Amino acid sequence: MRNIGIVSYGAHIPRFRIKTEDIANAWGKDPKTIENGLGIIEKTVPSIDQDVATISVEAARAALARCNINPQDIGAIYVGSESHPYAVKPTGTIVGEAIGATPILKVADYEFACKAGTAAMQTCVAMVKAEMIKYGVAIGADTSQAAPGDALEYAASAGGAAFIIGKENVIAMINETCSYTTDTPDFWRREGSKYPAHGGRFTGEPAYFKHIISNAKNLMELVSTKPEDYNYAIFHQPNGKFPLKVSKMLGFTYEQVKQGLLCPYVGNTYSGATMIGLASVLDVAKPGDRIFLTSYGSGAGSDAFDITVTNEIKKLKKENAPLMSDMIKNKEYIDYATYAKYRDLLLLE
Amino acid sequence: MRNSVARFWREIPQRYNFLGNKCGSCGRVYFPPRETCPICRRKSLGKMEKYKLSGKGEILTYTIIHVGPEGFEEQTPYPIAVIKLDEGPCITAQIVDCDIKNVKIGMKVQSTFRKIQQDGRIGAIYYGYKFKPAEVR
């Protein structure tokens, strides 16, 4: 898979934030206990006029702004999410139209809980390798929903990132990718149901940890690497604690993990989680840096990537779109009542 | 269902991508695109060329809507403005990512892609342009 990789990238998170403290107080829970237990201080909240389509468009447009690609050369767009605006009618076509990539374009929407975006990346890599397309856009974005009062409410947030995959002017080569998949019902949302359900502690060891650890070990075996060979490691981040624990279990250090760990201030953007983590790393990465990325999607599966940053990254016009750090700083707090209104928790009909 | 999907679909190039046109005779830019240039009139027939605007402009006037029309009730209060685009044409759009108190005549703005309205819970979703202050990234 030499020379195939990321040509450009872009990300978007909404401006609004709600503090863990305010959610906890709304439900009569102790804020400090929750903050310490989950490792989340605040999360992003989409406004009433934002959804996965608008976030995906912002991210894709940001990616295009940073490079010189003619949108008509984009041959495929895959958007992964578990909160697509329509159950039937793809988000990908809205993005395609909004970035001027239509009509000679392959599009489909993906769903695999939090790893739908990385699955889209694998598809784009394969299509570029098979020379079916010149460039593909893989997007992972969510405006994830959690039942009010549920533990997930502190983490479920909104955001997404877009990666343009190709063979020319690659800023980060995707050396290898592998996946680990089983049928494990740890977290799900039934058709027609507004909120997801989950298996409590079952989502930990047999789900998140088993798949990430197994997959990570498989990837390192495939490319003959050890944790210390990497400059950065990005793991799926459903809360601020799991990624720290799993990285430690695998032998990675906090130093390697911290740049890609956004959950404490952004929350869990589900299909966007590892994707925005990768965007954050690329914001600062230097030529030669090696990146280890392992996503996790409930249901369950994990996608892992071994990435090497190239010299081309110096030519990327990063300043043409906001960095993750810019967007994290650009925030406005809302209270629980406003949050409930925006997140449609109050049934208005 | 309140709106016509066909009518919306026809205007996607304008609402998503600011596709206007330019008079081949005098060079004036129009948004939304026109069949003829009002200045050149018959001289412009058949000479209107596609032209993509940048989506950047400045607030000419605005108001804060407190009583919203059907479908917008949940969004109030929201600012709506007449924006003079850099290329010349003026349009009407909501202002977002800005404290209501800070919306001012003369404020420089740039477009952003947002959900404009939807046809209840089962109808279509209509996307389009809103504007945020130029300095918001």
Next chain:
Amino acid sequence: MRDVAVIGIGLTKFGELWDKSFRQLITEAGAKAILDSGISGEEIDAMYIGSMSSGRFVGQEHIGALVADASGFSHLHIPSTRVEGACASGGLAVRQGYLSIASGINDIVVVGGIEKMNDVSGTSATGTLATAADQEWESFFGVTFPGLYAMIAQRHMHEYGTTKEQLAQVAVKNHKNGALNPNAQYRREITLEQALKATMVAEPLGLLDCSPVTDGAASIVLCAAEKAKKYTDKPIKIIGSGQGSDTLALHSRRDICTLDATVHAAKMAYKQAKVTPKDIDFAEVHDCFTIAEICAIEDLGFVKKGEGGKAIENNITTLDGQIPVNTSGGLKAKGHPVGATGVAQIVEIVEQLRGEADKRQVKDARIGLAHNVGGSGATAVVHILEGM
């Protein structure tokens, strides 16, 4: 071209009229006007009916035929036409009737205006009124009617220093006049403080800066001037009629604060009447929102552009002022049954010129002007009248 006179007028009460249907309202107004004129049904050459959106308010189109029928004239097969220009529908119907006589085609024409707005919900009525704006490029994005005029107000305040107090004074003045009008929807005065503290609708316009949702109908009978004295000894001549159009969307206007359609229509009417703004003794202008009255007195030439606010403040347009404006109470206090407004304005002007305006009578009223606008200014129609 021959002269045209108003020989009969009629009006229903304006308000929330639950007991009266669309058909009842228009026939009531028509009957009053016809009786006032002294003509017989057989003498009517044509009817013109103004109604903005009977289809959305009462589900009924084909109004021309309906009104002729409801009036009892179907066996006479009178040509009857519905005229539409948003809130200027009534004024346009007056002009169409006028043109048909001036051109020599008709001798006697009945003009009516009607709107029955309360049978639908408030939200629905608001949505219907918004169809006067640009659906694809204004309404689609969430701007409301008050929103459009509020943007005019913001710009007017920015450019000319017009204040919220001046806007409120328009409402206070019109309510004061409305209190003297037995047919007005609102017959009580309001204070400046009430107007300023009213619920905000679209900044800077509050509830009391906005004309209400109203049911009502009005009617006039027009006659060739050379034949008018046969029917009445107080015929009132239309000495000038003008009309103008402009861009549909507010954002496309040459100047946000000027309704060029008004300027154009007024010029046309002044020219025909061979008068200037200084010759106008009093006027009924289109105050759908307080800011609209301020712009109107500027665009009609009563005061310079930008000085409308000061004029209100200096009481130039009160009932006993230099040029009384909206002695009827205006759209604000009299009410604004959209299609009826333009015709109702003529009714007020005629009452004044006949000396029959009772407590609202303007002293020495000789020449009056009616100004009716559609939407945020895409249509305007002006009529100037004088006692014969």
